[in-house]
Amino acid sequence: MNFDFTNEQKMIRQSIKQFVENEIEPIAEEIDRNHRFPRETIKKLGEYGFLALTFPKEYGGAEGDELCKTIVLEEIAKKCGATAGIVSVHYLPINLLLKYGTKEQKEKYIPKLVTGEHIGAFALTEPNAGSDASNVQTTAVLDGDDYVLNGTKCFITNGGEADTYIILAMTDKSKGTKGITAFIVEKDTPGFSIGKIEDKLGICASSTSELIFENCRIPKENMLGKEGKGFKIAMVGLDGGRVGMAAQALGLAKGAFEETVKYLKERNQFGKPLIKFQGLQWYLVEMHSKIESARWLVYHASYLKQSGKPFTKEAATAKLVASETAMFVTHKAVQMHGGYGFMKDYPLERMMRDAKITEIYEGTSEIMKIVIASQITR
Ligand SMILES: Cc1cc2nc3c(=O)[nH]c(=O)nc-3n(C[C@H](O)[C@H](O)[C@H](O)COP(=O)(O)OP(=O)(O)OC[C@H]3O[C@@H](n4cnc5c(N)ncnc54)[C@H](O)[C@@H]3O)c2cc1C
Incomplete structure (x- = not known):
């Protein structure tokens, strides 16, 4: 077993972080407030190659591995859950076209989707x-x-x-x-x-x-x-989609955690930084432990998908744990920011609102339990 990222995965993380810092974080609050679809950002993600990562070269893809895609969604979600959701869902039809499409369908639709010219x-x-x-x-x-x-x-x-x-x-x-x-x-x-x-x-x-x-x-x-064969196709699509949703949830949780650690170091009460209080440190430990558990489940599901091994149970488990982690962590993060966490001047309340959907779409937490149970008991 190898827990190291490849050079390619490290490079992708570095470049998407840079992209998020320049293009996504600065508009995240505004697009949320105005309910504005960030079409130009999706187009730029396509131009930079982030939508093409795992797809074959003949259709404009980069033939990277699934973990690269997971890393991209995770890093986007750290700063903007909505953009991560858009991209995650956009990948789903591309995956299905690739797996089930005729040569003509692939040639007609995939190249425009992987460049962001078209949205799926x-x-x-x-x-x-x-x-x-x-x-x-x-x-x-x-x-x-x-x-x-x-x-x-x-x-x-x-x-x-x-x-x-x-x-x-x-x-x-x-x-x-x-x-x-x-x-x-x-x-x-x-x-x-x-x-x-x-x-x-x-x-x-x-x-x-x-x-x-x-x-x-x-x-x-x-x-x-x-x-x-549509129902089967949909279920296959959702298995893959759930890994993306889990990555989105993981990113939201990590983003909220990082904001919280930074804030607790800066904010003083009772004559010392909040981070010195053991009660809050224990919250941080709980958040950290849940994030780490979710992280390895998400990466493992990505690895199984990449390897062509069955991953229905693992995708559902990763989504269940990561989405509940995102909700737990963002909720605690708002609490640990006190009144400021409740204000729109800080990103925490947005993160908490954005986290909720990860427990609902592409199958609710209850449906994830049914999927996992059916795999365990068959
Ligand atoms: C913002 C958003 C975006 C979405 N995007 C898409 C999309 O792009 N494409 C798409 O096709 N769909 C999309 N969906 C739909 C989403 O997948 C469904 O909302 C979700 O699967 C739940 O279905 P429902 O809303 O009808 O809830 P219901 O099925 O009515 O469920 C209500 C509650 O009952 C629970 N429940 C239902 N059945 C059981 C059971 N057997 N045992 C225990 N509990 C159960 C559910 O978990 C839930 O808590 C989206 C939804 C939202 C909110």
Whole structure:
């Protein structure tokens, strides 16, 4: 076993840290306050190669390993949970196109996604299909050379901003999950529109919207993978996505921890710096221990994904532990900043709001427990 980072991984961490310092940290508060999608930042991340990291050279990728991607999400999330969320979800359709796409689909969509020219989204959830994702009601009916989509997706990250959407729709209701099929839908397709844009507790700079399909015709060449394989494709996508979400949670926790240590050294009460009080040191130890546990789970899940080994249980475990750590650490961090932690002048309250979503999307903590239990007991 080797716990050292490779030179490439160290270099990526160094360069993304620099990027975050120059391009992300300075606008993190403003984009949160204005609920402004940081399109220009995503484009720059693409220009610097951070969106292409693990993908094959023939589609504009850099063929780095999964841990590089994890490091990028972790470092972005230290300063901006919303941007990390946008990037994490953007990777999901790229991964699916790569794994299930035809040569034509890969050539058409991946190069623009890895440069940030286009943004990707993944749409499974519907008003009556949340944790129970099998209950998809959106239909896709073959009519000549087209599939005709009807239905509504909700809570879709990058909705309205994305150019390329992977949509899960029912092609044969009688077959249950085996009747669900994945499709690629381009943003300007007639019959496809954006519905309600959600106003959220956290990750306010990321866009979350409804997607509405009304007799939306898409050519049958836009089916991703085989008919009836959509549920499996979605679950594979979510396994990978959960490693990204776990990295996002880990970064948020580490970012809040680092801010807190710095603050406790600077702030004096009772004639000495707060960091000298044992009560607060013990909080720091609890935060540190949870972060370290989460960190190795996240890196291990990334390693398994990279190695092509099964990682469903490990991805769910990493997401469960890292997201609960992010919530614990950011909550304590606000407390340890006292009244200042509650104020928008400091980033802590934003971090706490941003952390909450990591316990919910791409499967709630309760669903992570179901996934882990099903792997343990099978
Ligand atoms: C900001 C945001 C962004 C999102 N982005 C996307 C996206 O890009 N694409 C996408 O497809 N979806 C997205 N989602 C949807 C997200 O994945 C779902 O909200 C989530 O899976 C939970 O579904 P639900 O909201 O319907 O809650 P419900 O399924 O109604 O769950 C409500 C509560 O019941 C619990 N629960 C449900 N079933 C069980 C059970 N069997 N045992 C124990 N407890 C259970 C849940 O854990 C939760 O606590 C996003 C959601 C949000 C809030």
